[in-house]
Amino acid sequence: MKLPVLNRVQPAGILDGLTTAIITLDSALRVTYLNSATETLFSVSRRHVQGLALSVAVPHLVEQLPRLKRAIETGTGFIERELKLRRPGDDAGHDCLTVDCTATPAQFSGPSLVLEILPLDRHLRISRDEQLLAQHRASRELIRGLAHEIKNPLGGIRGAAQLLEREFPDSEHLEYTRVIIREADRLQNLVNRLLGPNRLPQKEMVNIHEVLEHVRQLIEAEGRALLSVQRDYDPSIPELRIDREQLIQATLNLARNALQALIAASPRPDRPLITLRTRMRRQFTIGGVRHRLAVQIDVEDNGGGVAPAMIEKIFYPMVTTRAEGTGLGLPIAQYLINSHGGLIECQSRPGITIFSIYLPLELPA
Structure with a gap:
């Protein structure tokens, strides 16, 4: 019986088909190879980074350099679960990745190290x-x-x-x-x-930066010069098909929440600041549904932060940390964004709280 002839597959081709990021390093921790998943995960080009020091090629891994060097020197690998990788200088965690990382010593043309990085964020x-x-x-x-x-x-x-x-x-x-x-x-x-609102969203094409500018003016008026509002907009974001009034209400609820957090902060920051930020996200998951394009709107403040015990409860009605609060602002904002197929998430630590609105971007047919 004659066996079928199989096409020869190059190892690099196999590695490029993996969803796990693969990086190989030489004894000086220079990049000798990385696959397509690595390019996507860290937004780098193998053509530009091959041969460079890992600290330059993939800045997210700078904090791991001492451990990687020991792994090569001792010939002992390691596995790190749910490792947080941050780009240097990104103290706010805007570019943070959560991964499982495996380092395996190898011998190619000398002592080498193979890194397998499995992204967990999704x-x-x-x-x-x-x-x-x-x-x-x-x-x-x-x-x-x-x-x-x-x-x-x-x-x-x-x-x-x-x-x-x-x-x-x-x-x-x-x-x-x-x-x-x-x-x-x-x-x-x-x-x-x-x-909540007793009507369905009345969707139209809306410039979200015009909406955010409207919210900014209202918050600055309510803040009475007690705070600064900083803008960090992505000009590449196209118009969204949404209900303008409902997006204003949801974003204003978050911004007012940030304002109250700054007023109540003890001690109050030297420079109370609210940041309005927009970003385009690609291949992004919202509520278990993967979208080719999504828009992220951040409302960030540098107040005292949300207590860890409250993070899981803040979107429930009537839950508030303020004596005069109704506990309705966040649940209503979540309801309005949900009605557009989106979601609001919160991340917080002392000195920084970020409420992020995620909305799918509906492209015209």
Whole structure:
């Protein structure tokens, strides 16, 4: 029986087909090879970085250099799970990657090291997004149930107070019936706010930077010169098909939240600052759905940060750290962005809090 002849496949071709980033280094930690997944992950070109020191070729790995050098010298590899890689100078973590990293000593034309870097951000994001969406759905269902149970007796109470007012218009107790009516109306408004907008998004082509400039002007007016608002916009972002008013409301809720965080911060930063930032994201996952293009809008402040115990709860209704807060701003913002197929996420540590809006970019057919 004659066996079929298989085409010879070059090792480099096999490595280029992997989704794991592969980098080989010589004894001086110079790059001797990297595959296509590495180019995509770190936004580098093998043609430009081959032969360069790893610290120059892939700056994200600078902090790992001492450990990599020991691995070559001792011939002992290592595995690091959920390793955070940051580009030098990126203290805010805007360009942070979470990876599993495996270093394996090898012998090619001398002592060498093979790095296998598996990006985890997409898997972690899917898990986090699913948790946020489940949280959002659970809170929405709870609110709808409560609204139904509250609205019916509330209408009866208000109606009874109106009847008393009509039956006894000159009664000395008239002010009490008016208090009942006024408080019933206040509760009705609260329930309506919990339920969010009662209309579907009215989508149109919108320049998001025009929206952010509108929000900036409002926040600067409310801040009364107590803070600075910095802009960091990506001019390449095209117009989005969204509901302009709903995007303004969602972004303004986040910006007001940042303003209140700065006012309440103890100690207050020397230079209270809110940053509005936009970026284009490619091949980005939102709520388990992969989008070819997405837009990221960041609202960042340099206040005291959100307590770790609160991070998982802040998108629930009525959850707030401020005595005068209603706990509705963030849930409403999340609802508005969800209705556009997007999501809001939060990351925080002392001195920096970033709320990120992610919206899929619908390209015209």
